Amino acid sequence: MGAPRRAAARRATQMELAMVLNSSLDQRQVRTQAIEAVTSLLDAEVGSLLLVDERTKDLFFEVALGEKEEQVKQMRLKMGEGIAGWVAANDQPALINDVQNDPRYFRRAQTITDFVTRTMLCVPVRSKGRVVGVLQAINKKQGRTFSEEDLENCLTLSNQVAVALENAHLYAELKETFLNTAEALAAAVEKKDPYTGGHIRRVVEYSMAIAGHLTMPLSDLEDLRLAAVLHDIGKIGIKDSVLLKQARLDHDEIAHMREHPLVGEDILVHIEQMKGVRKIMRAHHEKWDGTGYPDGLKGEDIPVHARIIAIADTFDAITTDRPYRKAADWKTATDEIKRCSGRDYDPSLVEAFLRACEAGDIIILGNR
Amino acid sequence: MGAPRRAAARRATQMELAMVLNSSLDQRQVRTQAIEAVTSLLDAEVGSLLLVDERTKDLFFEVALGEKEEQVKQMRLKMGEGIAGWVAANDQPALINDVQNDPRYFRRAQTITDFVTRTMLCVPVRSKGRVVGVLQAINKKQGRTFSEEDLENCLTLSNQVAVALENAHLYAELKETFLNTAEALAAAVEKKDPYTGGHIRRVVEYSMAIAGHLTMPLSDLEDLRLAAVLHDIGKIGIKDSVLLKQARLDHDEIAHMREHPLVGEDILVHIEQMKGVRKIMRAHHEKWDGTGYPDGLKGEDIPVHARIIAIADTFDAITTDRPYRKAADWKTATDEIKRCSGRDYDPSLVEAFLRACEAGDIIILGNR
Numbered sequence: 164m165g166a167p168r169r170a171a172a173r174r175a176t177q178m179e180l181a182m183v184l185n186s187s188l189d190q191r192q193v194r195t196q197a198i199e200a201v202t203s204l205l206d207a208e209v210g211s212l213l214l215v216d217e218r219t220k221d222l223f224f225e226v227a228l229g230e231k232e233e234q235v236k237q238m239r240l241k242m243g244e245g246i247a248g249w250v251a252a253n254d255q256p257a258l259i260n261d262v263q264n265d266p267r268y269f270r271r272a273q274t275i276t277d278f279v280t281r282t283m284l285c286v287p288v289r290s291k292g293r294v295v296g297v298l299q300a301i302n303k304k305q306g307r308t309f310s311e312e313d314l315e316n317c318l319t320l321s322n323q324v325a326v327a328l329e330n331a332h333l334y335a336e337l338k339e340t341f342l343n344t345a346e347a348l349a350a351a352v353e354k355k356d357p358y359t360g361g362h363i364r365r366v367v368e369y370s371m372a373i374a375g376h377l378t379m380p381l382s383d384l385e386d387l388r389l390a391a392v393l394h395d396i397g398k399i400g401i402k403d404s405v406l407l408k409q410a411r412l413d414h415d416e417i418a419h420m421r422e423h424p425l426v427g428e429d430i431l432v433h434i435e436q437m438k439g440v441r442k443i444m445r446a447h448h449e450k451w452d453g454t455g456y457p458d459g460l461k462g463e464d465i466p467v468h469a470r471i472i473a474i475a476d477t478f479d480a481i482t483t484d485r486p487y488r489k490a491a492d493w494k495t496a497t498d499e500i501k502r503c504s505g506r507d508y509d510p511s512l513v514e515a516f517l518r519a520c521e522a523g524d525i526i527i528l529g530n531r
Numbered sequence: 532m533g534a535p536r537r538a539a540a541r542r543a544t545q546m547e548l549a550m551v552l553n554s555s556l557d558q559r560q561v562r563t564q565a566i567e568a569v570t571s572l573l574d575a576e577v578g579s580l581l582l583v584d585e586r587t588k589d590l591f592f593e594v595a596l597g598e599k600e601e602q603v604k605q606m607r608l609k610m611g612e613g614i615a616g617w618v619a620a621n622d623q624p625a626l627i628n629d630v631q632n633d634p635r636y637f638r639r640a641q642t643i644t645d646f647v648t649r650t651m652l653c654v655p656v657r658s659k660g661r662v663v664g665v666l667q668a669i670n671k672k673q674g675r676t677f678s679e680e681d682l683e684n685c686l687t688l689s690n691q692v693a694v695a696l697e698n699a700h701l702y703a704e705l706k707e708t709f710l711n712t713a714e715a716l717a718a719a720v721e722k723k724d725p726y727t728g729g730h731i732r733r734v735v736e737y738s739m740a741i742a743g744h745l746t747m748p749l750s751d752l753e754d755l756r757l758a759a760v761l762h763d764i765g766k767i768g769i770k771d772s773v774l775l776k777q778a779r780l781d782h783d784e785i786a787h788m789r790e791h792p793l794v795g796e797d798i799l800v801h802i803e804q805m806k807g808v809r810k811i812m813r814a815h816h817e818k819w820d821g822t823g824y825p826d827g828l829k830g831e832d833i834p835v836h837a838r839i840i841a842i843a844d845t846f847d848a849i850t851t852d853r854p855y856r857k858a859a860d861w862k863t864a865t866d867e868i869k870r871c872s873g874r875d876y877d878p879s880l881v882e883a884f885l886r887a888c889e890a891g892d893i894i895i896l897g898n899r
Binding site for chain 2: 333
């Protein structure tokens with residue numbers, strides 16, 4: 164194949180890589196795809212992407228591929244340190260075909276990864292005029308060296324990576340603003356009741372900790388977090404005389420209080436995108452054996468997110484002070500949840516809850 | 532230049548087009564760039580992008596470039612109608628170098644635009660396995676015809692357009708969900724006060740109508756909408772005895788009520804991205820002459836969004852029933868706002884408000 168045709172073929176590949184890179188707004192996926200792209204485009208043994216920590220200006224590996232993943236992820240480079248640090252600090256690419264004799268080389272990396280770097284191509288990733296990261300191709304395959312043409316291709320790829328990273332960043336930021344705003348508004352509603360202050364934040368934490376010991380897709384985790392944030396929002400429709408009562412509720416008051424999952428669902432009824440979240444909010448007081456409310460759903464008919472929130476909700480209720488009793492300790496709380504496994508709670512989720520407790524992922528936050 | 536090198540040069544252009552397309556998450560901008568890309572890549576006189584209306588399945592021009600923009604934007608094609616409709620219905624490209632004799636040609640377009648179509652390249656835009664639009668290049672320049680190679684390039688571009696459209700769609704959808712959720716929560720808070728029911732929605736409508744008669748960048752319009760949605764959220768911190776009082780408030784009650792802009796700001800205090808919105812919320816009771824609260828800001832020191840919301844807020848207060856008086860009519864309301872122009876309100880914004888009224892963009896929604 165002649166040089167022009169080879170170049171044309173490579174550009175076609177670059178078009179495909181650009182498309183794959185831009186096909187996701189998920190930050191982790193974009194980063195992974197950037198590493199795969201630089202490795203395959205430059206025919207390298209290994210590729211990597213370092214990002215600049217906006218606060219400390221250190222470079223870090225958010226995603227690392229391969230068997231040394233964990234060790235690599237713990238490495239941080241100061242701005243200016245090593246070849247990647249030099250590239251970031253000087254906003255200039257580096258094409259080095261004798262890495263071992265380059266004075267900039269960061270030898271500690273070799274000790275950590277047990278990997279000998281021979282050749283390296285390293286380019287800055289620029290977004291809005293700032294260096295946001297560094298893209299690296301390490302060891303051209305079959306003992307060859309990197310060329311000026313490789314460098315040119317790598318610079319083009321780095322522009323595509325910058326665009327894809329920026330889009331994923333904007334999307335993640337908007338999602339975060341949305342979640343934080345929903346949480347701030349829900350917390351403001353909750354503030355009316357001095358005895359449950361901080362309940363939302365704790366239920367969110369506990370729910371996510373339980374989910375961390377299950378395998379849930381990202382979109383489910385996001386629904387879980389949003390539903391945990393909003394689960395009690397319907398309490399805004401409960402009369403102050405009931406909501407703030409400093410004693411046990413009578414029969415009618417309990418009936419009124421039990422309307423809150425329905426009121427909560429109703430508040431979001433016109434928002435198509437919140438359909439899944441609404442279903443969870445409605446179901447967070449259902450019980451595994453079918454004796455919960457408002458629908459008396461049973462077992463797996465209850466959305467899994469609602470079954471998780473139910474455990475987190477109870478755990479927080481037991482471990483915080485209430486008008487008519489003091490907070491219970493850890494053992495009392497976990498014993499109570501174990502006792503109600505299979506009756507109130509999904510046994511497999513109680514297992515996940517206990518695993519999260521053992522792993523130290525659930526720490527009583529309390530309201531004092 | 533030989534054929535392979537020419538192809539390589541064109542692919543370099545495609546790489547750049549792909550990058551430009553993906554550099555925005557704004558739907559309108561992506562659409563405009565798609566049209567510019569297809570026109571320049573294929574050396575055509577005109578390019579266009581039709582989108583499929585998900586509900587009706589019609590094809591429509593969301594963005595049209597050039598002097599016939601308004602006429603073009605009013606055209607809609609049924610699925611299967613015309614060449615573009617055929618392409619969408621059959622999910623197949625069409626390369627036509629003698630459009631006038633093609634039985635699929637939609638002759639009405641020619642009458643509407645006064646533009647004679649000779650040659651046409653038309654390809655489906657596919658996202659997640661569905662046809663979401665049609666990308667067209669019309670009239671190859673200098674009387675030439677479109678080639679098979681043009682078709683291939685157009686198909687590659689259409690894949691990039693699909694990715695960029697999908698990302699912009701996801702971003703817009705998330706933003707909409709965020710705004711709608713914030714509005715639903717704010718409306719739920721507002722519901723506690725039977726006399727202001729629907730106030731938020733009306734203030735949002737009136738504020739956006741006034742802004743429509745100014746020239747504000749999109750990001751400012753978004754901040755305005757969000758701030759209008761949330762402007763009274765601080766009322767959640769006002770005691771029911773004051774908030775729900777069925778008579779005029781005494782001195783202390785007024786002082787307590789006047790805390791609501793500060794409470795509102797405080798609710799969102801930890802959300803970095805809401806800094807601008809917080810500032811507007813805090814300032815929505817400031818007055819042009821400096822006699823407002825909480826800071827006594829004067830003139831242009833008051834954020835413009837807050838100056839807009841102040842007018843919208845008053846207009847709604849005057850035109851709705853309150854505990855101690857009935858709603859006033861249109862003339863009374865606009866006279867009152869004119870009377871307070873330069874004192875309470877920014878005169879140039881009162882002008883914009885009156886232009887919006889004259890244009891029929893402000894219709895009293897009221898609370899009855």
